[in-house]
Amino acid sequence: DTEVTQTPKHLVMGMTNKKSLKCEQHMGHRAMYWYKQKAKKPPELMFVYSYEKLSINESVPSRFSPECPNSSLLNLHLHALQPEDSALYLCASSQDSDEGVRGYTFGSGTRLTVV
Amino acid sequence: DAKTTQPPSMDCAEGRAANLPCNHSTISGNEYVYWYRQIHSQGPQYIIHGLKNNETNEMASLIITEDRKSSTLILPHATLRDTAVYYCIVNRGAGNNRKLIWGLGTSLAVNP
Numbered sequence: 001d002t003e004v005t006q007t008p009k010h011l012v013m014g015m016t017n018k019k020s021l022k023c024e025q026h027m028g029h030r031a032m033y034w035y036k037q038k039a040k041k042p043p044e045l046m047f048v049y050s051y052e053k054l055s056i057n058e059s060v061p062s063r064f065s066p067e068c069p070n071s072s073l074l075n076l077h078l079h080a081l082q083p084e085d086s087a088l089y090l091c092a093s094s095q096d097s098d099e100g101v102r103g104y105t106f107g108s109g110t111r112l113t114v115v
Numbered sequence: 116d117a118k119t120t121q122p123p124s125m126d127c128a129e130g131r132a133a134n135l136p137c138n139h140s141t142i143s144g145n146e147y148v149y150w151y152r153q154i155h156s157q158g159p160q161y162i163i164h165g166l167k168n169n170e171t172n173e174m175a176s177l178i179i180t181e182d183r184k185s186s187t188l189i190l191p192h193a194t195l196r197d198t199a200v201y202y203c204i205v206n207r208g209a210g211n212n213r214k215l216i217w218g219l220g221t222s223l224a225v226n227p
Contacts, residue, residue, distance in 0.1 A: 004158075031213070041219075042202055042217035042218065042219060042220055043159065043217060045214050045215070048212075048213075048214060050210075055212060056212060056214060088156070090158055090159070092158075094213075103149055103151075103161040103164050104149075104151075104161065104215065105161065106151075106158035106159045106160070106161075107158050108157055108158045109156075109157075109158050111156075
């Protein structure tokens with residue numbers, strides 16, 4: 001299995017809703033990432049988990065709450081989002097070294113619309 | 116901070132080589148250069164990466180200048196399916212703090 005699987009593919013939520021995005025990989029990668037991408041912009045890093053521990057939080061608002069239940073799963077819990085949070089949310093995974101590896105593997109993303 | 120600069124758009128004729136340049140003049144000695152591409156509304160797809168030496172795989176070649184201040188991604192025989200946004204990226208940091216520093220991307224249009 002050489003894929004990162006994200007669910008759901010599309011999500012519409014109200015500003016008072018609570019929802020979760022899910023990401024799964026079975027490549028044995030020990031680092032997992034959440035990115036946010038707005039239209040015509042590159043992905044922006046939100047969080048990095050390394051060996052199931054949060055190692056980087058890029059000053060993301062607390063209405064986004066990441067969780068890594070085990071080495072294969074990564075969740076992003078959403079609560080009280082704003083319309084400007086509408087974007088493509090990408091999950092990625094990688095090994096913890098640049099040498100001899102094929103880089104970071106990205107999922108297809110969740111298209112989130114906040115209404 | 117290491118960052119990359121790319122032309123915003125390029126055109127290429129189908130069957131010809133596409134040469135996509137990238138400037139990363141502030142790159143540090145241990146930072147790798149990565150190239151990814153993104154077809155509309157899909158997740159980024161890994162193409163190639165390198166540190167100092169030129170690299171080649173089944174998708175592309177990566178030419179890195181000796182001073183490492185710039186690189187060129189070469190798609191040897193572009194097809195219509197290569198139409199995408201191509202990102203030149205520097206991987207900064209080490210261990211738990213590695214993260215990708217993305218350029219703004221080059222939108223490549225391959226024309227019939």
